[in-house]
Amino acid sequence: MPDRAPRPVDRQLPTEESKDLLALVRDIIEREIVPVAAEEEAAGHFPRENFSLLSESGLLGLPYDSEHGGGDQPYEVYLQVLEELGAARLTVGLGVSVHSLACHALASYGTADQQAKHLPAMLGGGLLGAYCLSEPASGSDAASLRTRAVRDGDDWVITGTKAWITHGGVADFYTVLARTGGEGAGGISAFLVPGDAEGLTAAAPEKKMGMNGSPTAQLHFDGVRIGDDRRIGDEGQGFAIALSALDSGRLGIAACAVGVAQAALDEAVEYATGRLQFGRPIADFQGLRFMLADMATRIEAGRALYLAAARLRDAGLPFSRQAAMAKLFCTDAAMQVTTDAVQVLGGYGYTADFPVERYMREAKVLQIVEGTNQIQRMVIARHLAGPETR
Structure with missing residues (x-):
């Protein structure tokens, strides 16, 4: 369908x-x-x-x-x-x-x-980009990344592997975070790497449960040489640049999540008002009516949350906490709404003849990308109670 x-x-x-x-x-x-x-x-x-x-x-x-x-x-x-x-x-x-x-x-x-x-x-100009922060051994703990950039005269030579890269292998440019100094967040710098750079190769795309049209792949940097004019910001500033980008990126994920949830709700309402059981539309039954009402409420709340965070950003005000809240709430809401949409459609919802099963599979990844929702909770808690004690 x-x-x-x-x-x-x-x-x-x-x-x-x-x-x-x-x-x-x-x-x-x-x-x-x-x-x-x-x-x-x-x-x-x-x-x-x-x-x-x-x-x-x-x-x-x-x-x-x-x-x-x-x-x-x-x-x-x-x-x-x-x-x-x-x-x-x-x-x-x-x-x-x-x-x-x-x-x-x-x-x-x-x-x-x-x-x-x-x-x-x-x-x-028609180019398409990708963002390279995660690695096989450093996902949520991004400050422990191992990909290294070593200065060689006026150039940098990048070696390492990045993982879970959306548009990996098809992007025209990559924003790459690599270690240029010692351990920890202070030793990371940012680089702009062209997609056709010599020594840059992509592994076969990951086989995923959803978003099959979007390639996600590891990228291998085997002595990729770029000029110092492609270093972004100061040496050692990369991790701060990455965190700044993620605050904005999380709002993008929140908005996409609300979109998926809205599409699922639209499909559920269309089906419930047209499907007859016991001589009347199933939307007449209170159990389903309440489910649709809860779905719609989650969507409206999520939309209000991401828009409120966006307005803070547009006003030049701090929005990191609100971005984490929006990403957390909207993606959890999308998972719940899409699951409920499958339930509304019953057996049809479990088939590929209707799109709600695809929405449910796609919603799951939104709870993971750009910082898992467990990481979002940590970010929010740090704003409320300060850093964790050791």
Whole structure:
């Protein structure tokens, strides 16, 4: 059964320009993404053509400055675009979020020369990015990463392996965190590595339970040589750059999660109002009505939470705690809502003939990426009670 375009959601958009922007996004979704989403996900097709179209339409650099090809949009608007894309096809919505994450380091910490040289192509020139922090032995404990960059004259030589890289093997550039000094967070630096760099290879994509159209792969850096002009920020500043990017990236995951949950709710309501049992729609039965009401409430609460965090970010105020809360709540809500949607559809929900089983499988990864939800709870608790005592 093909997917349906997401039902319009009442959006809190600040300008007429942003309303026109969302109308453009919905048009692209209805014409180019939704009609083939189910088929392409089942086939494991990576929709590079969708990302190319989004780039041509000015939608891959929305939260960045127009001086370098961005869209000058506040995060409040950008995240609502992500929600729409996530509802249509998570492979695309999450892919845009990852691309934005990969651009963050250069846009926020790069020199004026670096930004002028690289950002236009990254934000609006058809390129697609990936973010390389995790490793086989350092996921949540990112400060213990082992990939090393060694200075050789005016160059750096990078050696090591990165893991769980969204767009691994298909990205045009990678923002890479590597160790340039001693142990711990203070010995890490950030680099911009071209996707075709000599010595950079990708392993076969991971076989996952969901998001089959989005390649996730290990990347091997075998003496990859890049110039010092591709180091972003100061030596040893990389971990701080990574944490800054993750605060924003977590909001992207939260928005995508709300999108998936909304798509599942729409499907559940459509089915419940049309499915007759005992002579009337199953939506008439109180057990199901209450379930739908709880699903809708979780979605509205999650949307309000990520938008509140986005407005703090747009105002230049601290938002790290709220970003962790939004990521935690929205992704847990998506898992619950999609599971309930499968239950509403009963046996049909357990088949691939309806998209809710795919939504449930996709929702699970959102509780894991960009910091597991257990890590989010630790972040929130640290804001409340300070660091853990040893």
